[in-house]
Amino acid sequence: MFRQARWDEPLIFELGNKGRKGFIIPEPEEDVKRKVGKIKISEKILREKPPNLPEVSEVEVIRHYTRLTEMSYGVDNGPVPLGSCTMKYNPRIAWEISNDYRINMLHPLQDERTVQGLLEILYELQKWLANITGMDYCSLHPAAGAHGEFAGILIIRKYHELKNQLDRKSEIIIPDSAHGTNPASASMGGFKVVEVPSGEDGNIDMDALRSVVGESTAGLMITNPSTLGLFEENIVEISKIIHGVDGLLYYDGANLNGIMGYTRPGDMGFDIAHINIHKTFGSPHGGGGPGAGPVCIKDRLIDKERNIWLRDLLPGYRVVYDENTGLYKLVNNEKYSIGLLKAFFGNIIPLIWGYIYILMLGSKGLRTVTEHAVLNTNYFISLVKDIKGYDIPYGKNRYRKHEVVLSAKPLYDDTGVSAEDIAKGLLDAGFYAPTIYFPLIVHEALMTEFTESETIENIEKYAERLREISNVSYSDPDKAKKWPLNTSVRRVDNVRANHPKTLAPTWRIYVEKVCRKHDNC
Numbered sequence: 001m002f003r004q005a006r007w008d009e010p011l012i013f014e015l016g017n018k019g020r021k022g023f024i025i026p027e028p029e030e031d032v033k034r035k036v037g038k039i040k041i042s043e044k045i046l047r048e049k050p051p052n053l054p055e056v057s058e059v060e061v062i063r064h065y066t067r068l069t070e071m072s073y074g075v076d077n078g079p080v081p082l083g084s085c086t087m088k089y090n091p092r093i094a095w096e097i098s099n100d101y102r103i104n105m106l107h108p109l110q111d112e113r114t115v116q117g118l119l120e121i122l123y124e125l126q127k128w129l130a131n132i133t134g135m136d137y138c139s140l141h142p143a144a145g146a147h148g149e150f151a152g153i154l155i156i157r158k159y160h161e162l163k164n165q166l167d168r169k170s171e172i173i174i175p176d177s178a179h180g181t182n183p184a185s186a187s188m189g190g191f192k193v194v195e196v197p198s199g200e201d202g203n204i205d206m207d208a209l210r211s212v213v214g215e216s217t218a219g220l221m222i223t224n225p226s227t228l229g230l231f232e233e234n235i236v237e238i239s240k241i242i243h244g245v246d247g248l249l250y251y252d253g254a255n256l257n258g259i260m261g262y263t264r265p266g267d268m269g270f271d272i273a274h275i276n277i278h279k280t281f282g283s284p285h286g287g288g289g290p291g292a293g294p295v296c297i298k299d300r301l302i303d304k305e306r307n308i309w310l311r312d313l314l315p316g317y318r319v320v321y322d323e324n325t326g327l328y329k330l331v332n333n334e335k336y337s338i339g340l341l342k343a344f345f346g347n348i349i350p351l352i353w354g355y356i357y358i359l360m361l362g363s364k365g366l367r368t369v370t371e372h373a374v375l376n377t378n379y380f381i382s383l384v385k386d387i388k389g390y391d392i393p394y395g396k397n398r399y400r401k402h403e404v405v406l407s408a409k410p411l412y413d414d415t416g417v418s419a420e421d422i423a424k425g426l427l428d429a430g431f432y433a434p435t436i437y438f439p440l441i442v443h444e445a446l447m448t449e450f451t452e453s454e455t456i457e458n459i460e461k462y463a464e465r466l467r468e469i470s471n472v473s474y475s476d477p478d479k480a481k482k483w484p485l486n487t488s489v490r491r492v493d494n495v496r497a498n499h500p501k502t503l504a505p506t507w508r509i510y511v512e513k514v515c516r517k518h519d520n521c
Contacts, residue, residue: 002430005070006488012064016056023058071488073432079454079462083403083435083447084179084227086257086279094282094356098349108344112329118348119328123319125355126294132358132366133253133273134266135296140346141316145254146181147341148274148293149221153189154338155272155297155313156219156248162302162336165246169218173242175204177228177439179254182221191218198441202230202395204238217245223252224268225259227439227447229377229400239269248272253293256280257451258374258401261367266298271310273297281354292350312336317345372452373402376459380404380450383463389414389470393442403449405442412444417473417480419444424491425469428484431462 028036056064074080080087097103106115126138142148153172160169172186173194183193194212199205204222220242224232232238242249251265251273257280265273277283278291285291295314302308315338317330330345361369377400384390389411392404408419423433423446435447450459473480484490 002428002486004073004430004486004488005067007067007071009064009067009071012054012056012061013052015060015064016054018055020055020057020060022056022061075453078430078432079450079458080432081434081448081450081454081462082432083229083405083438083449084254085285085435086254086276086402086449086451087285088257088279088282088451089453090282090284090353091357091360093360094353097356098352103352104349106348113327116328119319119330121352121355122345122348123321123328125351125358126319128355128358129275129294130296132260132264133251133256133275133296134264134268134298135270135273136266136299137311137314137318138275138294138296139314139316139318140292140294140351141314141341142274142293142295143342143347144291145252145274145276145279145293146185148276148295149181149185149250149252150188151293151295151315151338151341152221152250152272152274153185153191154315155295155310156250157189157191158313158336158338159248159302159310160218162308163246168216169247171212171216172218173209173212173220175222175226176441177202177226178221179223179227179252180438182252186221198226198228198394200394201233202226202228202398203233206234206237209238209241213241213245213247215245217242217247219248219250219271221250221252223255224265225255225401225403227255227403228394228405228442229258229403229449230395230398231259231401235268243269254279255402257449258370258403260370261363262370271298271300277350277354282357283350283353290347290350292347292354294346294351308336313338315339315341369452373450374400376450376452376454377402377404377448379456380448380459380463383460384466387463387467387470389417389473390446390466402451403447405439406446406448407442408444408446411470411473415473415477415480417469417477419446421473421480421483422446422466422469424483425472425480426462426465428486429465429468430486431465 075087075089103118106118112119122140126140129138130136142151157166160166170192171194172191173196174182174186175198176195177198186193196208196212197205222232224235226232239249248271249269251270253273253275256275260280272295274293274295276291276293278285297310297314299309299311302310312333313336314333317332319328320331321328358366381392381400381404384406385392389408391407391410393407408422412418419436423436426433437445438447439445469480
């Protein structure tokens, strides 16, 4: 029986006592004092009063965070099958190398000649990612997947601007099975979002697509495989339709784990693609971040007279190799680039993590990753497809790729037990819940992705728990609605949790209402 640790753990600010220390900074050595002299900090940058920091010993800090860890759950504890988030195992060797002080103590303003090893790594990573996606050039600059999406949208915008047609190229087409960040990115880029539905087979409804494509179409955003876990079978035809009106095809790389090594976005006709290093290539995801979202392009001529190519629009910096000097250098496409989207180069640590992941596996290994991920998904389907209360809408008889979306609508209609109740039931048995209520086109959705990390035994245990939940729901639905009972935190009161009085929507509100009230700013 699963029982999660439950500690009555206070905030670290509530621990310790005045004057207690965990570390004493040593005085400068006499030799250093003689050479440097007295160190005087400018009054302009001095605090008026000391910062409000907890006064705790080292052992208090260790115990505090160890207890919090025991109350938590992560990929080190068991499967985290959050569909489309691709929460795979993070190899420890990548953690060890990427956290080497010779890497994390480098400064972005160092002379390029002093960081040639790092630049060589990033140069090779650019090449590898371009090859994996079938693209020509990559920028490692964007800091996350949604950041890479936004970069792609700005590239589409700049493309039409340079062709003097931005006034009429005002729409981005997005399937109804897309990730929620897609329409958000398109809207932030100044475009109107046009949604197209999915057919019963799970593909884009081609008649609907043809009806909305026109002179105002700036591009189309799509991930393949889709959020339903299905490969878009009409992708080549879709590419021809979008290119036929001088639109650009954008690839959301969140689901690359389902095709890597077998097919490439560039071969399907995509012009732009972003990659989630923290999904496909093994760097930590979510709270273990930060992430990295490189954006890659299939080079194409934009303006022959001015010799402008799509590569000239890439954001931030790229690493190039100068054969004359034998040095790696950072270059910035200053004239036509969409510009800097963050400070300096990018999130180096997750990029190095991804580099190590690719280096360890090689091309055959990456292909095997895809094979195992797809096999795990379809094995899971074989175990749950006949369980009472669950359904698999869209393309019922098609194989899935990296993930599958179950619908618990039959269970809900029969018993009143919802997808949220199922998720709580999984937590109660020591499993992590899948993504629920997404995509929106699937009622009572349970989007599940085991990735290549999981064993057959873990998948079987997960499926068996879903069967147990079904049995309990049909025999005693009230019991199902009381889960979880074994976790460190029980069900929250959703009404109270969503009440404005319990939230601080902005930092300004926190400072004005809380910080100043307690005089601990």
